[in-house]
Amino acid sequence: MDIYSLHPLMPEIVLALLGLCILMLELTSMKKEYIALTAMTGTLAALYFLRGSSGVLFDGMYQADGYSNYFKLIFFLNLFLSILISIKYLEVEKSSHGEFYALMVFATIGMMIMASAENMIVLYVGLELMSLSTYVLAGFLRHDSRSTESAVKYLLMGAFSTAILLYGIALSYGSTGTMDFQQIGLYINSHNLSGNPVVLLSLVLIMVSFSFKVAAAPFHMWAPDVYEGAPTPVTAFMSIGPKAAGFAVLGKVLVMVFPSLRSDWTSILIVISVLTMLTGNVMALVQTNIKRMLAYSSIAHAGYLLLGLIPGNYESFAGMMNYLFIYLFMNVGAFAVIISLRSAEFMGDEIRDYAGLAKTHPVMASLMLVFMFALAGIPPTAGFIGKFYIFSELVKSNYIWLTIAGVMFSVVSAFYYLRVVMYMYMRPPEREVVLETTPPLNLALFIAFTMIILIGVLPQAFISHAKNVFFTMYQSLL
Amino acid sequence: MIEKAFFLYFAFAAVAVSIITVTRRNVMHAVLCMLLLFFHLAGLYLLLNAEFLAAVQIIIYAGAIMVLFLFVIMLLNLREDVKKVQYGRLWFVGVIVVCGILLAMAGAYVFMVPGQRSDWTIGRIVAETHTAAIGQVLYTRYMFPFEVVSLILLVAVIGAIVLAKRQLK
Known part of the structure; x- marks a missing residue:
């Protein structure tokens, strides 16, 4: 095998080398800023190799195509922005840098392998690589008991859901005799196994496992505690990365492995998505901690994303992927503001702490305003565009009641997002809040803000580009 | 015939030992029962012609992981726990859930149709x-x-x- 045949794998290889490089740099006591800079440069280099990377490798176990590349773009942006917002946080916490970025890089490789997997074994090892890195990241602040608790909870729930996934994989392997996604799908179809209880059980187990991963109700209980306790940049990182990877796998597995059980998985998805939107939005109403509120908000967003899977055609998948792309910026933006409030003696993660921010720090308050509007889905921000496309695809496929439910829940969500805005603009400041921003944090805020407004104002250019990117793959698939 | 007898022994003993594991009050006893469980699982692997898996099972689980368990128990001095209440108030919910899963699994296996075989036959x-x-x-x-x-x-x-x-x- 010559080196050129590995071309589709180049982004992963570059990132793996980057991870090793970072670990080495940490040893030689250089300035910590250089490590972050190396990590960001390496991410951009991997992004360069992502352009035009496509092909099938290793007997069809791994496939880089438009679908996986779109998700990989999301993972890269997530990694890049998470590094930008971590620099200040790690300094405040006096924590180590090298291992932190290296673990983020390895988690991203795991997500990329998941998005490209065409085989159950590859899917599983990718998932393990991602989860193991995020467990450690969640417990990175060892002296903070909340961080440790969050890591233990995440580990237990993760191990539990992985076991469920393995059970599902074992059942589908037992009844089809193959691990390959496409082969399983073809075998189920040609041997009329779609009514077989074993195959159905396997579908249910795999869906339950990934509902854990994307924090969909009723398998969401771990998310609020984990998101609240984990270091804030890690919360931002894992409320997008693993979630997007979970959706990448769900979309692919449902369409490729279980196309003949479509009516079964559609009805399961409808129940899960309505339940998820309900729990996420209602529970978010009563939160006083902003990280916890954003955790429930992230559960609610998983519900909207599941709506995008229900019609199961390529336009609805495009809507789901665009929503993930947009959600990335809204979410990182909100977390960047939270981090800017964090200083050595001030936690700044209660919603109360935002009182009067508009008077003391008008620029930061207006940025938070934009992010909250975007999360609530209010035009002209990108959040509106994302929801609009998902809902319009639902209407086209005649899921009218589901659309109405989705819109109702987003109206409910406006209440808790706007409560933060209300605190910032209408309450007198309770205490002197000192903002500590650094150039990287400002850059992250700037990128998030620009993208939200840009996509919100010029959606057509963005959407049509996104559709073109992965049209080819879905033409062959559906 | 003799193979079947061995299978039945290993299978029933594995189930019995795992039930003993989760019901022990003394952590040390539970861990030692788990050690027995690992050996019985290795026996099942041997019956499936998977001697490599059986060896790995014993070396890694019975060897490495068990030693870790024992270390943790000794370091934490878990003997104090013997006096505490063993099960939470909702233990029966767990039992019901487990029985439900067991039923679903058993029901599913009735309908199991083995899939295609690969070119790695047992003979090969x-x-x-x-x-x-x-x-x-x-x-x-x-x-x-x-x-x-x-x-x-x-x-x-x-x-x-x-x-x-x-x-x-």
Whole structure:
């Protein structure tokens, strides 16, 4: 095998080398800023190799195509922005840098392998690589008991859901005799196994496992505690990365492995998505901690994303992927503001702490305003565009009641997002809040803000580009 | 016939030992029962002509992981726990859930239709020996997952150091 045949794998290889490089740099006591800079440069280099990377490798176990590349773009942006917002946080916490970025890089490789997997074994090892890195990241602040608790909870729930996934994989392997996604799908179809209880059980187990991963109700209980306790940049990182990877796998597995059980998985998805939107939005109403509120908000967003899977055609998948792309910026933006409030003696993660921010720090308050509007889905921000496309695809496929439910829940969500805005603009400041921003944090805020407004104002250019990117793959698939 | 007798022994003993494991009040007894469980599982692997898996099961689980368990128990001095209440108030919910899952599994297996067989038949595996067969598949067809596993191990090493080191600079 010559080196050129590995071309589709180049982004992963570059990132793996980057991870090793970072670990080495940490040893030689250089300035910590250089490590972050190396990590960001390496991410951009991997992004360069992502352009035009496509092909099938290793007997069809791994496939880089438009679908996986779109998700990989999301993972890269997530990694890049998470590094930008971590620099200040790690300094405040006096924590180590090298291992932190290296673990983020390895988690991203795991997500990329998941998005490209065409085989159950590859899917599983990718998932393990991602989860193991995020467990450690969640417990990175060892002296903070909340961080440790969050890591233990995440580990237990993760191990539990992985076991469920393995059970599902074992059942589908037992009844089809193959691990390959496409082969399983073809075998189920040609041997009329779609009514077989074993195959159905396997579908249910795999869906339950990934509902854990994307924090969909009723398998969401771990998310609020984990998101609240984990270091804030890690919360931002894992409320997008693993979630997007979970959706990448769900979309692919449902369409490729279980196309003949479509009516079964559609009805399961409808129940899960309505339940998820309900729990996420209602529970978010009563939160006083902003990280916890954003955790429930992230559960609610998983519900909207599941709506995008229900019609199961390529336009609805495009809507789901665009929503993930947009959600990335809204979410990182909100977390960047939270981090800017964090200083050595001030936690700044209660919603109360935002009182009067508009008077003391008008620029930061207006940025938070934009992010909250975007999360609530209010035009002209990108959040509106994302929801609009998902809902319009639902209407086209005649899921009218589901659309109405989705819109109702987003109206409910406006209440808790706007409560933060209300605190910032209408309450007198309770205490002197000192903002500590650094150039990287400002850059992250700037990128998030620009993208939200840009996509919100010029959606057509963005959407049509996104559709073109992965049209080819879905033409062959559906 | 004799093979069936061995299977029945290993299977029933494994179930019995695991039930004993979760009902013991003394942690040390529970761990030692788990050790027995690992040996019985290894016996099941042997009956499936998977001697490599059986060896790995004993070396890794009964050897390495068990020692870790014992170390943790001794370091934490868990004997204090013997006096505390063993089960939470909602233990019966767990029992019901487990029975439900068990029923679903048993029901599903009634309808199980074994899928296509690969070109690695039992005769071929016996002829080439199980260890050689696994090695051949692992280093050719499953090379990519194998390489990814090396990254997983690297992450595990980093994670262990990050979480256990006293002071990180």
